[in-house]
Amino acid sequence: MYTAYLADTPNGRKISIALEELGLPYRVQHVDLGAGEQHTPAFERLNPNGKIPVLVNEDDGTPLFESNAILFHLATHSGRLIPADGNGRDTVLQWLFLQAASIGPMLGQLWWFRHAAPAPNEQALARYTKEARRLYGVIERRLAATPYIAGDTYTVADIACWTWLVTHEELGLDIGAWPALAAWLDKVGARPALQRGLARTAEPAHV
Numbered sequence: 001m002y003t004a005y006l007a008d009t010p011n012g013r014k015i016s017i018a019l020e021e022l023g024l025p026y027r028v029q030h031v032d033l034g035a036g037e038q039h040t041p042a043f044e045r046l047n048p049n050g051k052i053p054v055l056v057n058e059d060d061g062t063p064l065f066e067s068n069a070i071l072f073h074l075a076t077h078s079g080r081l082i083p084a085d086g087n088g089r090d091t092v093l094q095w096l097f098l099q100a101a102s103i104g105p106m107l108g109q110l111w112w113f114r115h116a117a118p119a120p121n122e123q124a125l126a127r128y129t130k131e132a133r134r135l136y137g138v139i140e141r142r143l144a145a146t147p148y149i150a151g152d153t154y155t156v157a158d159i160a161c162w163t164w165l166v167t168h169e170e171l172g173l174d175i176g177a178w179p180a181l182a183a184w185l186d187k188v189g190a191r192p193a194l195q196r197g198l199a200r201t202a203e204p205a206h207v
């Protein structure tokens, strides 16, 4: 049994989607980011970085933070959503790192400067829009060549990238520029487990 500390954000959504895909038992503990619950001493004992998501294995109490480390843990321990062979695993890891190191931070900054910045900042908007568009292009070229991010099969790399790349409207990006990526967003988004995962993370806090 797992407890997933989540909020309704791209990194939070990854975890409930993966747990639903794998059919593992879990409960969601919603963390109110606006109220600062991620900075309480109790939460920072689970993640010293003070961010969701965290997954606690209730069998032994072990907490795991960093969304893609959690995805990799779930996939390798279940033997699903990741290839069994070493090269296949490395390929999944490569895309998980690209998502965590580039797609998440750049799209996250673009979202913040569009929706949360206290004052307009045209230079920041131009810089992060350019970088986001470049990254959508990287994934477009990949998905023009392979059906899924890490190759022939659906893996946790798709989950990690999907929750971020699906936010293109909020980011003011025209998805028409990336047809292979758009088709993949629809294909992956139609998975029933993904839709169940989104619903679990979107449940109102404290219910």
Ligand SMILES: N[C@@H](CCC(=O)N[C@@H](CS)C(=O)NCC(=O)O)C(=O)O
Binding pocket: 007, 009, 010, 011, 012, 033, 038, 050, 051, 052, 053, 065, 066, 067, 068, 100
């Ligand atoms: N690299 C981390 C990023 C986690 C992250 O940025 N979480 C955000 C929500 S998506 C958060 O907790 N923000 C609240 C804060 O920074 O105070 C991961 O992939 O888990």
